[in-house]
Amino acid sequence: MSDVLTRINDDKRALVAARKAARPLSEVEAAARAANETNPPRGFIRALGAAVEAGRYGLIAEIKKASPSKGLIRADFDPPALARAYRGGGATCLSVLTDEPYFQGRDEYLVAARAAVDLPVLRKDFMVDPYQIVEARALGADCILIIMASLSDAQAAEIEDAALAQGLDVLVEVHDRAELDRALLLKTPLLGVNNRNLKTLAVDIATTEELAANVPPDRMLVAESGLYTPADLARMAKVGARCFLVGESLMRQADVTAATRALLAPA
Numbered sequence: 462m463s464d465v466l467t468r469i470n471d472d473k474r475a476l477v478a479a480r481k482a483a484r485p486l487s488e489v490e491a492a493a494r495a496a497n498e499t500n501p502p503r504g505f506i507r508a509l510g511a512a513v514e515a516g517r518y519g520l521i522a523e524i525k526k527a528s529p530s531k532g533l534i535r536a537d538f539d540p541p542a543l544a545r546a547y548r549g550g551g552a553t554c555l556s557v558l559t560d561e562p563y564f565q566g567r568d569e570y571l572v573a574a575r576a577a578v579d580l581p582v583l584r585k586d587f588m589v590d591p592y593q594i595v596e597a598r599a600l601g602a603d604c605i606l607i608i609m610a611s612l613s614d615a616q617a618a619e620i621e622d623a624a625l626a627q628g629l630d631v632l633v634e635v636h637d638r639a640e641l642d643r644a645l646l647l648k649t650p651l652l653g654v655n656n657r658n659l660k661t662l663a664v665d666i667a668t669t670e671e672l673a674a675n676v677p678p679d680r681m682l683v684a685e686s687g688l689y690t691p692a693d694l695a696r697m698a699k700v701g702a703r704c705f706l707v708g709e710s711l712m713r714q715a716d717v718t719a720a721t722r723a724l725l726a727p728a
């Protein structure tokens with residue numbers, strides 16, 4: 462039996478092949494060029510850097526309806542309203558799941574959430590082909606995710622180059638020391654440590670603590686997953702993470718603005 466991440470990536474490769482057959486790359490490239498005119502990249506890394514420079518936390522707030530580990534997280538799911546709620550609560554950036562089979566995401570959710578606010582947006586998906594990067598820019602995304610556990614070094618570099626060519630920022634995500642060493646071969650300064658093991662779905666925020674000492678000072682460390690309280694953020698900040706990617710704990714709240722504000726309040 463294959464692990465969760467392998468299944469997601471296998472399905473994603475089939476899905477991308479179908480999308481390529483339905484819509485040629487040249488057409489998506491034209492849409493990406495048009496998006497550069499109407500929705501130019503908003504500077505995802507720049508926004509996080511500015512928050513940290515100003516002495517605040519950089520919060521990437523995730524719009525996530527469901528997940529493989531938790532099933533349905535939020536039934537009352539309105540991406541533009543959630544984007545505004547996150548903005549009102551002090552989020553720096555948004556992350557929007559576009560994967561449909563495993564997260565009940567949709568490309569349209571990214572478009573609608575981004576149109577509702579002025580925050581930079583991460584297309585949160587499983588990138589296995591440069592075609593998806595062009596798609597991301599065509600949708601208006603400002604940043605894409607590279608999961609080192611999903612890709613070889615050559616594939617990661619190819620996807621990063623495709624993103625940079627589109628003017629997109631890149632969040633590279635690792636879960637262990639070997640992935641961290643490989644991620645440091647990439648150009649992006651934005652380095653996420655996922656506290657969730659995407660193969661087993663086990664979450665342990667000690668993962669960020671264990672890897673943080675090996676993250677060079679020229680990288681911006683993002684602690685991802687399993688963060689619920691201001692004390693969790695303070696614990697991550699102690700080892701040098703000033704930026705956070707948070708989904709479920711905020712998505713489960715009735716008042717997302719108040720919950721975001723409360724999460725960002727001093728511990």
Ligand SMILES: O=C(O)c1ccccc1NCC(=O)[C@H](O)[C@H](O)COP(=O)(O)O
Nearest residue numbers: 528529530659685686687706707708709
């Ligand atoms: O969340 C999952 O169950 C999951 C399963 C398989 C691959 C990826 C998965 N999640 C992606 C993420 O790591 C999170 O959406 C993100 O870091 C936010 O985590 P959380 O705050 O715990 O929702």
